[in-house]
Every structure is written in structure tokens, then in C-alpha cells.
Amino acid sequence: MSFRLFYHIYSHKIFFWLFVATFVAQIFFWKQTENIKPSFEIIPPVPSKYLVSTLSLGDNEFLFRILGTRLQNSGDVFAGFVALKNYDYSRLYQWMVMLDGLNPKSNFIPALAAYYYSQTQNKPDTRYIVDYLDQHSSRDIDNKWWWLFQGTYIAKNNLGDINRALEMAEKLSSNNSPSAPFWTKQMPAFLYEEMGDGCMAFVVIEKLIKESESGERKISAQEMNFMRVFINQRLAKLQKQKFDPRKCKKNL
Amino acid sequence: MKSILKYILLTGIRDRLYAGLFVTLIASFSLSIFLGSTALTEQQQMTSAYIAGSSRAILAIGMILFVCLNINRAFENKEVEFIISKAISRQQFILGYLFGFFIAAFLIFIPLIAAIFFITNANKIGLLVWSGSLLSELMIVISFSLLSSLILKNSFSAIMASFGFYIISRLMGVFVLAINLPQDLTQAKNHFLDTSLKFLSALFPRLDLFGQSSWLTYGINDSSNLKIILLQSIIYIPLMIFMAFHDFKKKQF
Numbered sequence: 001m002s003f004r005l006f007y008h009i010y011s012h013k014i015f016f017w018l019f020v021a022t023f024v025a026q027i028f029f030w031k032q033t034e035n036i037k038p039s040f041e042i043i044p045p046v047p048s049k050y051l052v053s054t055l056s057l058g059d060n061e062f063l064f065r066i067l068g069t070r071l072q073n074s075g076d077v078f079a080g081f082v083a084l085k086n087y088d089y090s091r092l093y094q095w096m097v098m099l100d101g102l103n104p105k106s107n108f109i110p111a112l113a114a115y116y117y118s119q120t121q122n123k124p125d126t127r128y129i130v131d132y133l134d135q136h137s138s139r140d141i142d143n144k145w146w147w148l149f150q151g152t153y154i155a156k157n158n159l160g161d162i163n164r165a166l167e168m169a170e171k172l173s174s175n176n177s178p179s180a181p182f183w184t185k186q187m188p189a190f191l192y193e194e195m196g197d198g199c200m201a202f203v204v205i206e207k208l209i210k211e212s213e214s215g216e217r218k219i220s221a222q223e224m225n226f227m228r229v230f231i232n233q234r235l236a237k238l239q240k241q242k243f244d245p246r247k248c249k250k251n252l
Numbered sequence: 253m254k255s256i257l258k259y260i261l262l263t264g265i266r267d268r269l270y271a272g273l274f275v276t277l278i279a280s281f282s283l284s285i286f287l288g289s290t291a292l293t294e295q296q297q298m299t300s301a302y303i304a305g306s307s308r309a310i311l312a313i314g315m316i317l318f319v320c321l322n323i324n325r326a327f328e329n330k331e332v333e334f335i336i337s338k339a340i341s342r343q344q345f346i347l348g349y350l351f352g353f354f355i356a357a358f359l360i361f362i363p364l365i366a367a368i369f370f371i372t373n374a375n376k377i378g379l380l381v382w383s384g385s386l387l388s389e390l391m392i393v394i395s396f397s398l399l400s401s402l403i404l405k406n407s408f409s410a411i412m413a414s415f416g417f418y419i420i421s422r423l424m425g426v427f428v429l430a431i432n433l434p435q436d437l438t439q440a441k442n443h444f445l446d447t448s449l450k451f452l453s454a455l456f457p458r459l460d461l462f463g464q465s466s467w468l469t470y471g472i473n474d475s476s477n478l479k480i481i482l483l484q485s486i487i488y489i490p491l492m493i494f495m496a497f498h499d500f501k502k503k504q505f
Binding site: 068107 | 287290291292293294297298301302304305308419422423424425426429430459460461462463464465466469470
């Protein structure tokens with residue numbers, strides 16, 4: 001029997017068994033590869049600046065919003081949510097800095113950092129949030145004073161580092177924004193007072209009053225009342241400590 | 253020429269260009285509004301950036317497909333031979349097709365801008381500049397698609413070439429960033445990639461500067477880009493048209 005005749009008679013059977021063989025091979029292949037799963041990282045490494053520029057196709061704002069949403073939803077896996085203590089905050093910090101490079105004006109990333117990511121159960125990780133808020137706001141303190149305040153609050157209450165909080169409060173008090181309330185100027189005084197440094201708290205308030213008297217700064221009646229309450233409330237405490245402002249030699 | 257314009261606009265209806273793009277834009281708007289509303293803050297800004305970015309891509313892809321498939325069909329159905337056998341010059345033929353495509357794009361463009369205006373509460377001057385810039389970008393893309401369809405004839409090649417042109421033009425900012433030519437140009441042979449990128453950047457338009465979504469949110473802070481966009485459009489659209497004239501003039505039927 002020639003090959004052509006053999007092929008003509010048995011081709012349908014040959015193709016059927018070839019189909020069965022490839023189907024069985026596919027089942028074996030599936031069995032061997034079913035446990036190969038894509039690696040999942042809550043916060044993946046930050047892409048390089050060239051990759052970011054390539055992905056943006058010239059429209060940084062569009063990419064910023066896409067990656068911002070991605071950062072907001074990171075950890076939202078199909079099986080549920082991942083606790084914030086399991087996040088790699090050093091990478092999170094790098095992502096936030098990179099996104100600031102795409103859009104430094106937006107308040108989306110600082111809001112995400114201050115209101116969401118600062119809530120981690122692992123308190124030392126909030127140092128990255130404080131550092132980011134400091135870096136983000138320091139470029140434009142007059143417009144970003146709110147995030148400096150948030151950084152001060154997180155440093156004091158979540159991180160428990162009052163010196164870092166004071167450092168940020170000093171920056172916060174240097175703002176010249178007309179929209180910033182007067183307490184942004186008083187923030188270092190509150191922190192010095194909490195640290196038990198009555199002298200520095202006194203110096204801060206004294207400086208503000210002098211600025212008001214010289215006309216350098218206008219203080220509203222409400223703000224003046226608040227300062228009086230601040231002084232009166234603490235006066236009893238200071239008297240108990242026999243605090244004498246004349247002995248203060250520190251200067252701001 | 254008027255009848256060619258009318259014909260192109262009618263083929264837009266026949267090919268369901270307007271309906272197709274309209275439905276895709278509605279889907280993109282819906283998705284953008286949904287994604288924007290999931291944001292922790294700046295929901296309006298989020299929505300407008302998504303709408304701006306996605307609608308630009310949809311319009312560019314839609315117009316590339318429409319132009320390339322339309323010209324290819326005109327060649328296959330011998331419509332081109334039929335039209336140029338009439339008392340019409342080859343330049344008029346190309347201009348007729350080109351303006352037809354421009355008007356077709358503009359017809360989709362008007363409701364898009366109106367929708368962005370009402371939905372996103374965008375910065376008015378920013379929206380105006382963004383619209384003008386997007387229109388210029390579309391005109392450049394349409395001109396290139398027409399040129400590539402005339403040169404390549406095969407619709408698949410023309411579509412791929414147009415997509416390639418659009419992506420490379422949008423990536424031109426990265427190319428410029430990556431170019432680091434040596435001071436001494438005699439060493440240029442050792443910097444093949446840099447030299448190639450420099451060469452490419454001279455030939456392709458700077459579409460990466462066009463249609464910035466941030467204009468819708470923050471308005472225009474730096475007007476120097478606008479001058480570049482205007483000059484680029486004034487130079488590049490006629491460049492494509494003259495190339496098309498030259499190529500079509502030499503074509504034998």
C-alpha cells in the first residue's frame with residue numbers, strides 16, 4: 001500500500017489521535033504549571049524616570065491620575081484588603097515622591113498620605129509619611145501649609161517624635177499665606193509648651209504680640225482672644241512652676 | 253470638491269464612524285466618571301484627566317482607522333480612478349478628502365468639548381486651549397494617515413504606520429530626554445542610538461506637547477508651549493499635504 005493510499009484511508013483516524021494526544025499534552029501542561037502564579041506585590045518598585053515619561057505619552061497629568069488611583073487602591077487584592085502594617089513604606093515614599101514629580105500642584109497624594117497611609121498599625125512607618133509631607137510642602141509653604149500642619153500632627157501623635165513635629169511646626173509658622181489661620185504661627189508655641197519649655201512658648205507668643213503692636217502683622221480680635229485664653233489657661237501652671245519670663249534668654 | 257466633502261461626510265455615516273466614536277466616548281466618559289468618583293479627593297480633577305486622556309486616544313485611533321480604511325476602499329473600488337477622470341485636479345482631490353476628514357473629525361469634536369465643559373467644570377481658558385490643541389493633533393494625525401494610505405495602499409500597513417507615527421510623536425519628549433549627543437560630532441558613530449533619536453526627533457512632530465490634561469484643571473501657566481504647538485501645526489500639516497501632492501502626482505493609474 002502506497003503512502004498516499006494509506007494517508008487517504010487513515011488520515012481521519014490519524015488526525016483524531018493527534019487531536020487526542022495534543023489534548024492530553026495540554027492537560028499535562030496545565031497540571032505542571034497550575035502552581036506558577038504571578039508574583040503579587042502590594043507596592044511594586046517605582047519605575048524609572050524614562051519609563052514614566054514613556055508611559056505618559058507626553059501627558060503627565062493623565063498618568064499621574066492613573067498611578068494615583070493605583071496607589072490609592074494598592075493592597076486591594078481580590079481576596080480582600082491587606083493591613084497597612086504589611087506595606088513597604090519606603091517604596092510608598094518613593095512612589096509619592098515620583099508622583100509629585102508628575103504633578104506637584106495636586107493635593108491628592110498628600111491627602112492620601114495624611115488621611116489614609118498615616119493610619120498604619122506600624123507607627124515607625126509614619127516617619128516616611130512625615131518626610132513626604134515635609135518634602136511636598138516645603139516647595140510652596142504658602143499654598144501647602146495645611147500638609148505641613150498634617151505632618152506636624154502625624155509626627156507628634158502617630159510617630160511620637162515631638163522634635164520632628166517641632167521642626168515642621170517651625171516651617172509651618174513661616175508661612176505668609178493670607179488664607180492660613182493664625183494658629184499656624186502659634187503652632188511652635190503649643191509644642192514648646194507641651195515639651196515643658198515655657199520659655200520658648202512665651203517667646204513665640206511674645207514675638208507674635210510684638211509683630212501685632214508694630215503693625216507688621218494684623219491680628220483679629222478673635223485671634224487675640226484665643227491668645228489671651230492660651231496665656232491665661234497656662235498662667236496658673238506657669239505660676240505653680242514659678243515661671244519668670246524675664247529670665248528667658250532664648251530667641252527664635 | 254464640494255461633492256467629495258459631502259461624500260466623505262456620508263461615508264462617515266455609512267461606516268458608522270460618528271455612531272461608533274460616540275458610543276465609545278460615552279463608555280469612556282462613564283468609566284472616567286466612575287473612576288473619578290472612587291478617588292479619595294480631587295474627584296473632579298480625576299474625572300477630567302481621565303476623560304481628556306481617553307477621549308484623545310479614542311479620537312486619534314478612530315480617525316486613523318477611518319481615514320486608512322476609507323482611502324484603501326476608494327482605491328479598491330476604483331473610486332479614485334473614477335473621481336480623477338472628472339474635471340478635478342489631483343491636488344483638489346487630496347484637499348477634498350483631507351477637508352472632508354477634518355470636518356468629520358470636527359463633527360465628533362464639538363459634542364465632545366460640550367460634554368467635557370458640562371461634566372468636568374473645567375477651567376474655561378484651559379479647555380479652549382486644550383480643544384484647539386487636540387484639533388491640531390487630530391489634523392496632523394489625519395494628514396499623516398492620508399499620506400500613508402496614498403503611499404502604502406495596503407490598509408493594514410497604512411494603519412500600522414499611522415499608529416507608529418502617532419506613538420513615536422507622542423514619545424518624542426522621551427526621545428529628546430534620552431538624546432545625549434557627544435560634544436565632538438566626530439565621535440557620533442559611537443553614539444548610534446543618540447544619533448538615530450536625534451534624526452527621528454527632527455522628522456517627527458512634537459505631539460507630546462499637545463493636549464495636556466492638566467490645562468483642564470490648572471489652566472495655562474506657561475504660554476510658550478502654545479506657540480510651539482501653533483508653529484508645529486502650521487509647519488507639519490502643509491508638509492504632509494505637499495508630500496501627498498508630490499506622491500499622488502507621480503502615481504500611474
